[in-house]
Every structure is written in structure tokens, then in C-alpha cells.
Amino acid sequence: xxxxxxxxxxxxxxxxxxxxxxxxxxxxxxxxxxxxxxxxxxxxxxxxxxxxxxxxxxxxxxxxxxxxxxxxxxxxxxxxxxxxxxxxxxxxxxxxxxxxxxxxxxxxxxxxxxxxxxxxxxxxxxxxxxxxxxxxxxxxxxxxxxxxxxxxxxxxxxxxxxxxxxxxxxxxxxxxxxxxxxxxxxxxxxxxxxxxxxxxxxxxxxxxxxxxxxxxxxxxxxxxxxxxxxxxxxxxxxxxxxxxxxxxxxxxxxxxxxxxxxxxxxxxxxxxxxxxxxxxxxxxxxxxxxxxxxxxxxxxxxxxxxxxxxxxxxxxxxxxxxxxxxxxxxxxxxxxxxxxx
Ligand code: FES
Ligand SMILES: [Fe+2]
Numbered sequence: 263x264x265x266x267x268x269x270x271x272x273x274x275x276x277x278x279x280x281x282x283x284x285x286x287x288x289x290x291x292x293x294x295x296x297x298x299x300x301x302x303x304x305x306x307x308x309x310x311x312x313x314x315x316x317x318x319x320x321x322x323x324x325x326x327x328x329x330x331x332x333x334x335x336x337x338x339x340x341x342x343x344x345x346x347x348x349x350x351x352x353x354x355x356x357x358x359x360x361x362x363x364x365x366x367x368x369x370x371x372x373x374x375x376x377x378x379x380x381x382x383x384x385x386x387x388x389x390x391x392x393x394x395x396x397x398x399x400x401x402x403x404x405x406x407x408x409x410x411x412x413x414x415x416x417x418x419x420x421x422x423x424x425x426x427x428x429x430x431x432x433x434x435x436x437x438x439x440x441x442x443x444x445x446x447x448x449x450x451x452x453x454x455x456x457x458x459x460x461x462x463x464x465x466x467x468x469x470x471x472x473x474x475x476x477x478x479x480x481x482x483x484x485x486x487x488x489x490x491x492x493x494x495x496x497x498x499x500x501x502x503x504x505x506x507x508x509x510x511x512x513x514x515x516x517x518x519x520x521x522x523x524x525x526x527x528x529x530x531x532x533x534x535x536x537x538x539x540x541x542x543x544x545x546x547x548x549x550x551x552x553x554x555x556x557x558x559x560x561x562x563x564x565x566x567x568x569x570x571x572x573x574x575x576x577x578x579x580x581x582x583x584x585x586x587x588x589x590x591x592x593x594x595x596x597x598x599x600x601x602x603x
Contacts, residue, residue, distance in 0.1 A: 281503055283383045357370070404518075
């Protein structure tokens, strides 16, 4: 198995074509637009009168001011600089300096970028080809609302580095010894396999010498491309959705649900767990992740061992998805060339 892992070398840093979580649905309120940066691009998100989430480049067509600092008026987005107004189809409907009712010259429209709002998350398609039918979702993952808590933040660590980190449990008893005490170091009864496109990973973390406070810790997790995880740990189901902000930073959306506590108590416990989880990332993972010398996603110089199996499998799935997308694109463009010729 080690051979199988070691052969999995990944030097690409391309994006898996997929729907990516770019914002919490609850963050796109009725009253005002929000700005998000994802994949190195700035987007403005706002809610049209019919409730739909509208996504546009966060750049006014006039003189490039950020529209996310603007206001919503009469079902349109208004630029804060000179007051140009854009409707939910991206048309510029008013240039105040030209006078109300003056026709708007062509060329002021903004492109609208198609997004979906599902499971309480706003999703953006990224990658070549037609958008996939479904957003990536792990069956059994928690929906928003009563009993679950959502939390999101930016982390100044590269995206793939965090994807690698989520697939790794055996750092818990070492790096998180102080913040997550009581976990054994030896990974036993490990299983990692792919089922209906989802990587299922389970293990028991054991102490070499069990004691009263040294119990076995069972772990179970599910991972879906491009970067969705559901982890059962510490009495919670934790759902993560990761999206690059740019080459150096990553956006994390997380949802916490405790199967034992529902309703308001579940939400309150989830909120506490979320803050603690973020503190662990920032105080412990972040430093280790930023210290890694090799490029994120490049396994060519790593020496892996069996506990890294889920990591190797998932990055294999990633590589496969990217290769298939590239192949489809090549076939598509040669078909188009043949048709043209
Ligand atoms: S820059 Fe937006 S109205 Fe002038
Ligand atoms: Fe960690």
C-alpha cells in the first residue's frame, strides 16, 4: 500500500471543475450587497427582489469602484461613487449625471455570473465545461437551521494545504495535544475507500498503553470533490467547505451539528465548537502548515505511510477529475476545429 501511496505524485495545482461554496446564504441579506474574493477575483453578491442571489464582478463599469460598498435601491445595485444603477440582469438603468430618464448608452452593462443557492450555501461554478448538475454534497450532511451552527472565516494559508490538513487525523494527538487532549497516537482499524464518488475514511486512534483517561477514539469522515468534508468527531458532525480566496488564502465555511443536542442548545453548542475549532486552526495548524517547505498539493517529495492513505486517495481523485476535464476540453476543441474545418 505504501508503494501505491508513493506513486501518487501531484505537481498540478489546477482547480477541480466543480460548484464551489463562495458564501453562506445567510450572509447575502436583503438590505445590502456583500463583496467576496474567490479564485483571485472580486465578486459582489446581492439579493434581487424575487429573492434570487445575483453575482457580478465587484467592479463598476464606469470607473471601477467596488460595487459591494454600494446600496440596494428599487431592486437595483447602486454604485457608491457616481450612483450608476444596475438591475439583476446586469443592465445599467441609470446614470444620474445624465439625468433621470436619459437613455443609457450601450456598454455599461455588467456580466452576471450564474450562482446557485442550495443547502443554505451560495455556489459558483469554476472550471472548464458545462456546470455539473449537482452541487457537491455528502448525504447526511446537516442542513442549515435549528440544531446546527454555521461559521465561516478567511485563513491565510493556501487552499490545498488546508485540504491536505483536513484529510489527516494522525496529527491530532501530536500537534493538538494541548487543545484536543485524550487522543491516542496509533491509527488502528483503518479503512479508506471510495463509495459513489465519496471517500469514506474511518479509524480508531489508540493509546499504546490504555488507562482511565486514555480511551480509544473512533473517527469517521467523508470527503467529496472538490473540497467538502464531513467529520464525525468530539460528539459533532462537522461539515467543511473550502474555496480558494487567492493563491495564499482560503475561505472556510463550516457547519456543526450535535446529534445529541437539537434545537437552540445544539446551535449554541455548535457555535462554541466552531470558535474553538477556529482557534485550533489558527494557533496550531496554521503554523505547521505555513512551515511546510514543499508546494501545496505536491506530494512528489513526501514520504507517506499508511495513516496518510485517505490523503493519497483523495488527491488521486482530484488528479483524476482534473485529467478527465482536460481530456474533455481537448476533445471538445478538436471537435469544434473539425466542424469548422
Ligand atoms: S465608478 Fe461607479 S458610478 Fe462612477
Ligand atoms: Fe489540525
